[in-house]
Amino acid sequence: MTEVSIEQLTKDYGTHRAVAGISVRIRDGEFISLLGPSGCGKTTTLKMIAGFEDVSSGAIRFDGRDVVNVPAERRDIGMVFQNYALFPHMTVAGNLAFGLEMRKVPKVQMQERIARVLDMVQLTSHADRYPRQLSGGQQQRVALARALVIEPKILLLDEPLANLDAKLREEMRVFIRDIQRRVGITTVYVTHDQAEAMTMSDRVVVMFGGRIAQCGSPSDIYEKPSSIEVAQFVGQVNLMTMVVEERLADDRVRLSGPLGEAVVPNPHALRKGERVTVALRPEAIDISVTGPGQSATVLSSHYSGSLMDYRLQLADGSRIDVQTFPRQRFAEGDSVHVHAPADRYWLLEDAE
Amino acid sequence: MSRIVFTVYCLIIYAFLLAPILVVVGASFNAGAFLTFPPQGLSFRWYGVFFNNEVFLRAIKTSLWVAAVSTVISGIIGTMAAIYFVQFAGRLKDGVRIAMMAPLLLPEVLTAIALLFFVYAIGIGTQTMFAMIVGHVLITLPFVFINVSTSLESYDPAWSMAARSLGAGAFTRFRRIMLPLIKPGVIGGCLFAFIISFDIFTISFMLKSVGTATLPIQLYDYLRTNFTPEAAAVSTLSVVLTLVVVVVTEKFLGLRIHRF
Numbered sequence: 014m015t016e017v018s019i020e021q022l023t024k025d026y027g028t029h030r031a032v033a034g035i036s037v038r039i040r041d042g043e044f045i046s047l048l049g050p051s052g053c054g055k056t057t058t059l060k061m062i063a064g065f066e067d068v069s070s071g072a073i074r075f076d077g078r079d080v081v082n083v084p085a086e087r088r089d090i091g092m093v094f095q096n097y098a099l100f101p102h103m104t105v106a107g108n109l110a111f112g113l114e115m116r117k118v119p120k121v122q123m124q125e126r127i128a129r130v131l132d133m134v135q136l137t138s139h140a141d142r143y144p145r146q147l148s149g150g151q152q153q154r155v156a157l158a159r160a161l162v163i164e165p166k167i168l169l170l171d172e173p174l175a176n177l178d179a180k181l182r183e184e185m186r187v188f189i190r191d192i193q194r195r196v197g198i199t200t201v202y203v204t205h206d207q208a209e210a211m212t213m214s215d216r217v218v219v220m221f222g223g224r225i226a227q228c229g230s231p232s233d234i235y236e237k238p239s240s241i242e243v244a245q246f247v248g249q250v251n252l253m254t255m256v257v258e259e260r261l262a263d264d265r266v267r268l269s270g271p272l273g274e275a276v277v278p279n280p281h282a283l284r285k286g287e288r289v290t291v292a293l294r295p296e297a298i299d300i301s302v303t304g305p306g307q308s309a310t311v312l313s314s315h316y317s318g319s320l321m322d323y324r325l326q327l328a329d330g331s332r333i334d335v336q337t338f339p340r341q342r343f344a345e346g347d348s349v350h351v352h353a354p355a356d357r358y359w360l361l362e363d364a365e
Numbered sequence: 366m367s368r369i370v371f372t373v374y375c376l377i378i379y380a381f382l383l384a385p386i387l388v389v390v391g392a393s394f395n396a397g398a399f400l401t402f403p404p405q406g407l408s409f410r411w412y413g414v415f416f417n418n419e420v421f422l423r424a425i426k427t428s429l430w431v432a433a434v435s436t437v438i439s440g441i442i443g444t445m446a447a448i449y450f451v452q453f454a455g456r457l458k459d460g461v462r463i464a465m466m467a468p469l470l471l472p473e474v475l476t477a478i479a480l481l482f483f484v485y486a487i488g489i490g491t492q493t494m495f496a497m498i499v500g501h502v503l504i505t506l507p508f509v510f511i512n513v514s515t516s517l518e519s520y521d522p523a524w525s526m527a528a529r530s531l532g533a534g535a536f537t538r539f540r541r542i543m544l545p546l547i548k549p550g551v552i553g554g555c556l557f558a559f560i561i562s563f564d565i566f567t568i569s570f571m572l573k574s575v576g577t578a579t580l581p582i583q584l585y586d587y588l589r590t591n592f593t594p595e596a597a598a599v600s601t602l603s604v605v606l607t608l609v610v611v612v613v614t615e616k617f618l619g620l621r622i623h624r625f
Contacts, residue, residue, distance in 0.1 A: 065526055085529045092530040098523035102545045111541070112531030163531060 015075050015166040015199045016041045017062070022071035024057050024223075031057045033223040034071065039201065044193055046202045046210035049220035050246070056171060058220075059203045063169050064088045075166055086115075091160030091198075095172040097152045099144040105131070105155050106140040112163035130162040133192060150181045157189065161196060168193065168200045174209060186212050207247045211235065219243050235294075237359055244292050244361070251293045251333045252361075257283045268358070271327050272298070272307055272351060275358035290361050295322070295336040297357035300343070306352025309333075311343045325351060386604060393597035400592050411598040421599055424583035425606075431494065431569075431579060432562040435501035439558045442502070443509025444551055448543075450510070451517040465510045468503045476503060477571035484572070491574050500568035505561050509554035516550025552618050560607050 017039040024032040032054040039045050047055035060066040062073055064085030072079050080088055100108050109127045118126070131137045134154040144152055153173060160168060173189070174182045190213045193200050204210050210217045211231040219226045219234060227239045238244035241252065255270035266279040268291065275291060283289060299306070300323065309325040312332065321339040326332050335351060343349055388402050396406030415421055446465055454461045468476060477500065484496040491497070520543065528538045544551070566581045573582060580603060588596055 063526075063530060065529070085526075086532050086534055089532075090530055092527065094523045094527060096521065096523060098521060098527040100524060100527070100542060100546075111528065111533070115532035115537070159527075159531070169530075 016077075017167055017199055017201070018072075018074040018077070019058075019062070020072040020074070022058065022061060022073065023069045024054070024061060024066060025069045031223055032061070035220070035223075035225050037218055037225070037228060039199055042197045042199055044190070044200045044202065044213060044215045046204055046214040046217045047220060048204055048207060048210040048217050048246075049226075050205060053220040054223040055203045055205075055220050059169055059171055059201060062167070062201060063090055063092055089163075089166045091163060091165035091168045093153075093156045093160050093168070093170045093173045095175050097144075097156040097173075099152055099155055099159070101144055104141050104143055105136060105147070108144070108155060108159050109162045112159065116163060126162055126164075130158045133161075133195075134158045149177055150185065153177065153185060154188075157192065161192070161198070166199070168198045170200065170202045172204055173202075174204075174206075182209075189213065211247070219246065221246075238292070239361075241290075241292070241361055249295050249334055249336070251295060251298075252290055253293065253331065253333075254288055255291050255358075257285050257287045257289065259285060267355075271329050271331050272333070272353050274355050275353075276355040277358055277360045280360075291358045292361055293333075293353055293358050295334040298333065298335045298351050298353045300325075300335050300337055301341075301350050301352070304350040304352070306350040309349055309351050311345055311347045311349060313345060314343060316342075325349070327351075389597050390601045390604070392594055393601040395594035395597070398593060400594050400597060404594075411594040412602075414593075414595050415598045415602070418595070421580075421583060421587075421595075424578050424580045425603070427577055428563055428580040428603075429606075431498060431501060432559050435498050435505055435562045436555050436559040438498070438502045439505040439509045439562075440551065440555045443506050443554060443558075444513045444547075446506075447510050447513035447517055447550075451514055451520075452522060466507050469507045473504065473565075473567040474571075476500070477568045480568070481571050491572055493574060494577070496572040497569055497574075497579075500572050501562045501565055504565060504568060505558035508557035508561060509551075512554030512557065513547060513550045516547040520546055548618070552614060556611060556614055559610060563603070563607065 019035060019037045019039075021034045021036055022032055023030065023034050035054075035058065037045070047058055049055050057066060061068050064080070064083065068081045071081075073081055075088070100111065103111065106127055109130065110123060113123045113126060127140070128137070131140055134157060136151060136154055136158065139147065139151065139155075144155065147155065156173070170189070174185050177185060186209060202210070202213060211234075214231055216229060217231055217234045218228045221242055227234060227243045229237075234243065235247055238247060238250075241250075244250040253270050253272070255268035255275060258267045258269050258274075260266050260279065260283070261276065264279055265276055266283050268275040268277065268289065270291070272293070277291065307327055309327050312324045312326050314324075315322040316339060319338070321337050321342065323335045323337070323343065324332060325335055333351070391404055392400055392402045393411060394407045394409070395401065395404040396408040396410060397404070446461070450458065450461050450465070480496060480500050480503070481491070484490055484499075489495055524542050524546070525538050528542045533541065564581060565579075566585070569579045569582055570585075573579070578586065580599070584596060584599055587599075
């Protein structure tokens with residue numbers, strides 16, 4: 014269907030640069046998330062793609078054609094808003110018909126398409142209801158249906174799950190992802206929720222301060238974040254200083270640190286004795302009573318149903334976070350041993 | 366205890382507001398030759414006199430015409446101003462509001478005199494209805510503006526954006542989405558405009574062309590020399606006319622607020 018190419022896209026509000034020259038190529042049928050804290054420029058970027066915000070400089074191409082000067086109503090996009098923005102004076106069917114009327118679709122065909130999309134979002138029996146008669150989750154599905162029924166070139170979603178409760182949110186993630194796969198539409202999804210971005214996307218674009226901090230598959234972002242900022246945004250992370258022990262034959266280096274040894278790739282040609290910052294996810298650390306590993310003391314523990322979060326103090330006084338399944342539990346003050354396999358560490362690119 | 370006091374208080378206020386109207390209505394059914402209350406015998410005598418009085422009938426027609434024209438003009442300008450005010454004014458918001466409300470803050474007589482000088486200065490004068498209608502629009506505009514702004518405050522700009530993403534141009538967005546959703550405010554504002562225009566005295570008095578009079582002016586003229594129950598009959602009819610306008614509007618256009 015449509016490939017979206019964003020080139021050096023910039024948005025200035027007076028002297029404030031909200032989006033600073035970002036470039037992304039979104040492949041045909043790809044589901045891409047713009048992930049970042051509020052004010053990082055993700056929503057502004059989405060609005061520029063939709064045509065609701067003027068572009069200060071740069072290009073947005075749909076299949077090679079620059080749409081920067083095309084008004085929103087002629088860009089052929091489907092958009093789902095955070096508060097759904099369903100038309101309150103129209104029924105569900107009326108909301109869906111609106112976009113088709115604008116496209117002058119013949120009546121019979123219109124009804125067929127509405128019926129098909131309503132079936133897809135499982136709301137066939139609600140066609141004659143008004144938005145105020147629907148639950149939040151149902152309104153969400155109508156908003157999705159309204160965006161899809163016009164068969165747009167691309168689908169844009171602006172934090173569509175932010176107003177739903179936790180359980181529904183998880184259901185809707187799978188639901189939206191399934192529908193997107195089935196329709197095969199190029200999709201841009203804006204969220205500040207890393208779990209949402211991880212579970213739904215083909216690729217995640219992490220943004221900070223109007224720039225792209227990292228762009229990659231969810232597992233790349235989580236397992237090989239390019240900076241401390243990214244690592245911390247997409248999950249908890251332990252940072253520690255380690256010393257280079259030796260350069261290994263296959264262009265890797267062996268490091269030693271408070272938790273033992275680590276083996277990481279060596280892109281910066283590190284030499285023996287250099288100090289580097291490495292990162293380690295809390296769930297990559299094993300915790301046991303007898304070892305193997307370094308001894309540590311439990312400072313605090315938090316139970317969250319399926320997981321346990323511990324904060325531990327190592328022999329050298331440094332602290333680390335560990336996350337485990339609550340099969341074995343430790344209390345405050347317990348002496349334990351912690352160990353992390355050497356290949357679980359990664360070197361931070363911006364480390365010295 | 367305090368509820369009883371409050372209820373009594375409200376009843377007294379209503380009594381003061383409504384009693385004079387009831388007295389006028391009662392007096393209009395007077396069978397005698399003078400405007401008195403309680404009426405001396407009941408009859409439709411003075412209604413008969415009124416319906417044969419060319420001067421009053423012409424005045425009512427003039428009033429209705431002026432009110433209708435000014436309401437349409439006020440409705441259009443006031444609605445556009447409200448949309449600008451709520452959605453686009455930004456930092457100018459306070460200034461726009463004060464400017465729009467200014468006709469209410471100034472004494473009507475000052476506005477009237479200023480307009481009178483103005484229309485003669487620019488050579489339009491008061492030979493036509495133009496000056497009077499400008500005056501009526503000026504006075505009624507704030508009522509449309511306030512009512513429409515209030516409904517627009519609960520209008521979510523995302524609705525317009527959604528319509529836009531679905532392919533609707535600016536005019537379609539206004540006609541299909543915004544107007545139906547702010548309709549109660551627009552109609553409410555226009556009703557106010559109509560009723561107030563129908564009732565304006567000072568502006569009409571200053572800016573009327575020779576030989577044309579609106580109902581309030583004609584009534585004033587009449588009461589200077591006569592004191593018959595015909596004046597009460599005219600007043601009663603104008604109250605009824607106003608009520609008819611409200612009821613018909615409610616029936617055919619709907620005043621009820623859209624509930625979401």
